[in-house]
Amino acid sequence: MRVVTPDISAAQQYTDELENPDTSDDTEFWRKDSSVPRFVAAPSIGRWRWRVCAAISVTALMLLLLIITVSVSHVKFDRKFSTTETNVKNLTDSLLSIITRTNFLEEYGHKMHLDISNLEFDRDTMQSTINDMSDSAQALRDKVSELKCYINKFMNNNTEELCCPGGWLLFSTHCYFFSEDGMPWDGARDECEKKRAKLLIINSRQEKSFVVSKTRPLFYWLGLTDGRTGAWEWLDETPYVHVRSEWMPGQPDDWKKHGLGGGEDCAHLHYDGRYNDDHCSRRYRYICKAHAASI
Structure with a gap:
C-alpha cells in the first residue's frame, strides 16, 4: 500500500492562498x-x-x-502720590506757621492796643500838664510885662502911659498879637481867648491901616463870620456893614466846590489887605486884640 505524502508546501501554499486570497480590489478599497x-x-x-x-x-x-x-502706571502713581503727600505736608506746615503767626500777631496787637491806650492816656495827661504849664507861663509873662510897664511909667514919670506884654504891639489903646503859626478859625478864636483877648474886630479905618501894614502879604483870620445867622457879623455880634471895596473882586461868594464840605463862613485878610471868605478849616495866621489896660 502506497502511502501518499501530502505536499505540505503546496498545502501550505494553498492555505496561504486561502488565508490570503487575492483581494486586490478589497485591499485597494480598504x-x-x-x-x-x-x-x-x-x-x-x-x-x-x-x-x-x-x-x-x-x-x-x-x-x-x-x-x-x-x-509703570503704579510707579508713576507712587511718584505722584509721594509728590502730593509732600505738597500736602508743606501746605500743612505753612498753615500751622500762619496760624502761629496770626496768634502771635493777635497777642502782640492786643498788647500794642493796651500800650497805645496807655500812651494816649499819658499823652492826654502830658498835654494837660503842658497846657497848665503854658497857662502858668502865659500868666507869668503877663505879670512880667505888667511889671515892665509900671517900671517904664515910673521912669518916665507918666502914670497914664499904656504898654503891652512882650510880643504884642500897641496901637491907640489896644494891644495886638500877630501869630506866626496857622490854625483853623475856631482854634484861633480859642487861642486868643486864652490870651485874655479876642480874635481881631476892626472898628476904624485907622486901625485897619495899622493891621494891614503888619500882615501884608500874608493871610490872617479876622473875627468876622456869617456862620451863626447867615449874615456877616463880628465876634461881638455887631453886624458888619458891607463895603464892596473892602473885599476881593467877586467876594464873598460862599464857594462850595472846595471839597471840604459846606460853604465859606469865615473871613480873613488877603495878601493885599482886602477881605476874602474861606472855609473855616483853613490854617491861617491870626490876630488877637485886647485893651491895653486889661492885659
Missing part, C-alpha cells in the same frame, strides 16, 4: 478608506496645535505688556 483619514487628520492636529501655541504666545505677550503697563 487602503483608500484608511489612507484618507490618516492623510487628513495629521495636518489638522498640527494646525490646531500651532493655533493654540500662537494664541498662548499672544496671550502671554499681552499679559506681559499689561503687567509692564500696570507696573
Whole structure:
C-alpha cells in the first residue's frame, strides 16, 4: 500500500492562498478608506496645535505688556502720590506757621492796643500838664510885662502911659498879637481867648491901616463870620456893614466846590489887605486884640 505524502508546501501554499486570497480590489478599497483619514487628520492636529501655541504666545505677550503697563502706571502713581503727600505736608506746615503767626500777631496787637491806650492816656495827661504849664507861663509873662510897664511909667514919670506884654504891639489903646503859626478859625478864636483877648474886630479905618501894614502879604483870620445867622457879623455880634471895596473882586461868594464840605463862613485878610471868605478849616495866621489896660 502506497502511502501518499501530502505536499505540505503546496498545502501550505494553498492555505496561504486561502488565508490570503487575492483581494486586490478589497485591499485597494480598504487602503483608500484608511489612507484618507490618516492623510487628513495629521495636518489638522498640527494646525490646531500651532493655533493654540500662537494664541498662548499672544496671550502671554499681552499679559506681559499689561503687567509692564500696570507696573509703570503704579510707579508713576507712587511718584505722584509721594509728590502730593509732600505738597500736602508743606501746605500743612505753612498753615500751622500762619496760624502761629496770626496768634502771635493777635497777642502782640492786643498788647500794642493796651500800650497805645496807655500812651494816649499819658499823652492826654502830658498835654494837660503842658497846657497848665503854658497857662502858668502865659500868666507869668503877663505879670512880667505888667511889671515892665509900671517900671517904664515910673521912669518916665507918666502914670497914664499904656504898654503891652512882650510880643504884642500897641496901637491907640489896644494891644495886638500877630501869630506866626496857622490854625483853623475856631482854634484861633480859642487861642486868643486864652490870651485874655479876642480874635481881631476892626472898628476904624485907622486901625485897619495899622493891621494891614503888619500882615501884608500874608493871610490872617479876622473875627468876622456869617456862620451863626447867615449874615456877616463880628465876634461881638455887631453886624458888619458891607463895603464892596473892602473885599476881593467877586467876594464873598460862599464857594462850595472846595471839597471840604459846606460853604465859606469865615473871613480873613488877603495878601493885599482886602477881605476874602474861606472855609473855616483853613490854617491861617491870626490876630488877637485886647485893651491895653486889661492885659
